[in-house]
Amino acid sequence: MSEEKDQEQPGGTSRGEFLKDDLTVEKTATLEGSPKAIRLMVNGVTYELTEGSEVKPNHTLLHTIRETLHLTGTKISCDYGWCGRCVVLIDGKPALSCLLLTMECVGKNITTIEGLSSGGKLHPVQQAFVDHSALQCGICTPSQILQIKALLEKNPNPTEDQIREAISPTICRCGGPYKLVAEAILDMAKEEGKNG
Ligand code: FES
Numbered sequence: 001m002s003e004e005k006d007q008e009q010p011g012g013t014s015r016g017e018f019l020k021d022d023l024t025v026e027k028t029a030t031l032e033g034s035p036k037a038i039r040l041m042v043n044g045v046t047y048e049l050t051e052g053s054e055v056k057p058n059h060t061l062l063h064t065i066r067e068t069l070h071l072t073g074t075k076i077s078c079d080y081g082w083c084g085r086c087v088v089l090i091d092g093k094p095a096l097s098c099l100l101l102t103m104e105c106v107g108k109n110i111t112t113i114e115g116l117s118s119g120g121k122l123h124p125v126q127q128a129f130v131d132h133s134a135l136q137c138g139i140c141t142p143s144q145i146l147q148i149k150a151l152l153e154k155n156p157n158p159t160e161d162q163i164r165e166a167i168s169p170t171i172c173r174c175g176g177p178y179k180l181v182a183e184a185i186l187d188m189a190k191e192e193g194k195n196g
Pocket residue numbers: 075076077078079080081082083084085086096097098099
């Protein structure tokens with residue numbers, strides 16, 4: 001794997017089980033010719049990955065992000081589209097990374113939770129979660145933060161209902177600090193409004 005800074009910007013069987021059965025894929029790639037490089041843009045960095053080994057046709061984006069790029073802020077939980085804890089942003093919109101094939105994401109702008117902070121400073125949404133202790137174990141937190149970031153891009157002054165709706169696809173196994181999350185974001189929006 002090589003990486004380079006992008007100059008323009010940044011039901012049943014689980015996916016994990018499915019991915020173990022990939023020997024046939026590797027053989028096919030070898031027989032069909034030299035492996036190609038594919039480029040994946042994550043958090044403003046373009047990663048050059050080898051098709052057929054680092055990225056196989058059956059690899060999910062979740063698998064690639066965690067196992068190949070080692071960006072483990074994106075959480076793996078159900079691995080089949082039920083829990084909503086593996087959210088990333090694809091071209092700014094929330095998506096379940098366990099349901100996307102990596103090859104489908106070539107040419108897209110992918111943002112994971114690691115891409116939000118800048119210069120050692122947390123993103124305002126991350127800071128609001130910290131300031132309001134709006135999390136328990138934190139497994140659902142990266143997804144919620146990204147869902148709220150996407151909401152705020154469209155609507156900088158959401159209502160509590162809109163905040164709750166934005167994070168509703170992500171199931172919190174700790175009982176859900178949903179009220180604290182809503183309070184955190186409402187307070188943050190109010191402060192940002194005051195500061196212009
Ligand atoms: S891990 Fe993707 S929805 Fe549960």
